[in-house]
Amino acid sequence: LGALRVEPRPAVAWPLQRRRESAARLGRRMVRIEAAGEDAEEEDKGGGLIDLDMKAWGSGSLSDPLRHAVGMRSAQDAGKMRMWNGFPQLFQNTIFHGEQDAQIKALRHGGSIQERLERSRQLKDEGNQALKAATASTASAGQPSPAPAVDPAEEEALAGRVRELEAAVAEKEHELRALRRQLTTAKAELADRRSAANGGAATAALVPPNGRGDPSRERLENAITSYEKAAGLLRFVECTRPDWKNDDGSYKGIEDQHLRVDATALEGDGPEAADARELVASCYLNIALACQKLGDFDRMRAACDEVLAHVNPNSVKALYRRAQARASLPSGLDADRDAAIQDLHAAAQLAPQDKEVRGLLAKLKAEKKAQSLNDRSAFAGMFERGEVVTNDPRTEGDKPAKLDLNDPKVQAMLDIHPGPGGVITD
Numbered sequence: 345l346g347a348l349r350v351e352p353r354p355a356v357a358w359p360l361q362r363r364r365e366s367a368a369r370l371g372r373r374m375v376r377i378e379a380a381g382e383d384a385e386e387e388d389k390g391g392g393l394i395d396l397d398m399k400a401w402g403s404g405s406l407s408d409p410l411r412h413a414v415g416m417r418s419a420q421d422a423g424k425m426r427m428w429n430g431f432p433q434l435f436q437n438t439i440f441h442g443e444q445d446a447q448i449k450a451l452r453h454g455g456s457i458q459e460r461l462e463r464s465r466q467l468k469d470e471g472n473q474a475l476k477a478a479t480a481s482t483a484s485a486g487q488p489s490p491a492p493a494v495d496p497a498e499e500e501a502l503a504g505r506v507r508e509l510e511a512a513v514a515e516k517e518h519e520l521r522a523l524r525r526q527l528t529t530a531k532a533e534l535a536d537r538r539s540a541a542n543g544g545a546a547t548a549a550l551v552p553p554n555g556r557g558d559p560s561r562e563r564l565e566n567a568i569t570s571y572e573k574a575a576g577l578l579r580f581v582e583c584t585r586p587d588w589k590n591d592d593g594s595y596k597g598i599e600d601q602h603l604r605v606d607a608t609a610l611e612g613d614g615p616e617a618a619d620a621r622e623l624v625a626s627c628y629l630n631i632a633l634a635c636q637k638l639g640d641f642d643r644m645r646a647a648c649d650e651v652l653a654h655v656n657p658n659s660v661k662a663l664y665r666r667a668q669a670r671a672s673l674p675s676g677l678d679a680d681r682d683a684a685i686q687d688l689h690a691a692a693q694l695a696p697q698d699k700e701v702r703g704l705l706a707k708l709k710a711e712k713k714a715q716s717l718n719d720r721s722a723f724a725g726m727f728e729r730g731e732v733v734t735n736d737p738r739t740e741g742d743k744p745a746k747l748d749l750n751d752p753k754v755q756a757m758l759d760i761h762p763g764p765g766g767v768i769t770d
Contacts, residue, residue: 427600431581432646434568434631438576439583439598451577457609457616464574464623471570471627475634478563527675564634571634575627578609578620579654610655625655625662632665636672645669663691664701671708678715684708 422429428436442449451460585602609620628651635644648666651659667684670676688705695701748754 424599424601425597428598428603432650433643434572434575434628434647435579435581435650437569437572438580439603441573441576442580442582443589445573448573448577452580452582452606457620460577460609461616461619461623464577464627467570467574467577468623468627468630471567471574471630474563474567474570475630478560478567478634478637481560481563561638564638568631568634571627571631575624578624579607581605607654621655625651625659628655629659629661629665632662632669636665636668641669641672641674658694660691660695660698660701663687663694664698664704667691667704667708671704678712681708681712685712 442452447463451463455463582604583598583602584604585599588598588602610617610624628647632644632647635641635647645666648662648669651662652666656662664687667687670680670684670687673680685705685708688701688708691698691701692705
């Protein structure tokens with residue numbers, strides 16, 4: 345039998361120009377599809393498409409159009425969720441509490457104000473019990489053992505070591521500021537990306553503890569959830585879109601046009617409205633306390649902001665705890681400390697005899713003064729280590745009694761242009 349010869353099939357190459365044209369056509373088609381679903385009114389509001397260079401779509405791989413389309417959709421969703429993204433997590437969670445707890449949903453829409461207040465107090469008591477249990481477990485775990493006798497010489501050596509470390513920290517403080525600013529920027533970018541995930545972060549915060557973490561932290565998170573539910577009976581946000589949930593129980597994108605904020609229980613001058621305001625403020629402040637124990641100072645500050653912005657702008661405790669949160673931020677800057685001092689000044693005007701407010705105010709002022717002194721010592725002499733050359737013969741060397749107009753340096757200083765020979769005569 346003769347040998348069967350098989351000719352290799354030549355590989356079909358996709359020219360670069362063809363690949364670019366195909367990617368560009370796909371990109372233009374995506375833009376037309378997105379633009380067809382947008383009203384002219386929405387485009388005027390600036391929430392429409394982002395401006396992209398269509399010629400650049402075909403310059404990379406075939407996945408570039410999809411990546412641009414995803415980014416374009418994220419930009420559109422962010423424009424439709426500005427109000428939602430402006431809510432703190434404790435208020436965002438009220439939309440999910442109303443869907444996950446049938447009793448809360450029924451009381452919001454069909455219960456009287458007295459029934460809502462009664463159930464809110466019960467939920468607050470549950471949060472108080474969880475908070476006390478977490479505090480008790482933390483205190484028992486940190487119970488100190490009897491201290492041994494300390495040698496005075498050893499104690500003095502340790503005190504000297506502490507002073508040396510404090511001086512070293514003061515010298516390096518100005519170097520840490522740049523890192524803190526970078527950390528703040530990175531956190532802001534991370535928060536923006538998480539907020540664009542259609543409320544996913546807020547939903548994740550409602551997942552019950554799995555029992556594998558620290559028991560005290562789990563109790564604190566449970567206390568926060570109880571306080572959120574208690575306050576959410578009287579002040580909440582809900583979605584009016586009927587099909588905003590998927591078949592698997594997940595949630596679709598939450599758009600501002602379908603949101604409704606209900607705070608009618610807090611409005612008015614009657615005793616029930618006063619009780620509702622006091623109860624909501626107390627729940628928010630307890631959330632701030634629990635977040636402080638968790639070391640989550642961003643959430644702590646957000647809870648105090650809610651009290652001051654929507655419930656009681658003259659709450660001394662909210663001002664005090666917000667100052668604590670601002671002064672305790674790991675990435676805090678001088679502006680955070682200054683804002684904390686302003687909060688404490690406002691609290692001191694409302695409660696002049698409050699020792700905690702005045703104590704923290706004095707502490708932060710002392711820290712600010714010490715930081716200012718450290719900065720002065722760190723930057724002292726920075727601008728005195730060089731010499732400024734002026735080309736002025738009066739400041740260089742011995743000062744002459746009389747300027748010699750035939751001296752080239754004097755001529756350059758006085759901008760004199762002598763005649764032939766370079767000699768000036770009287």
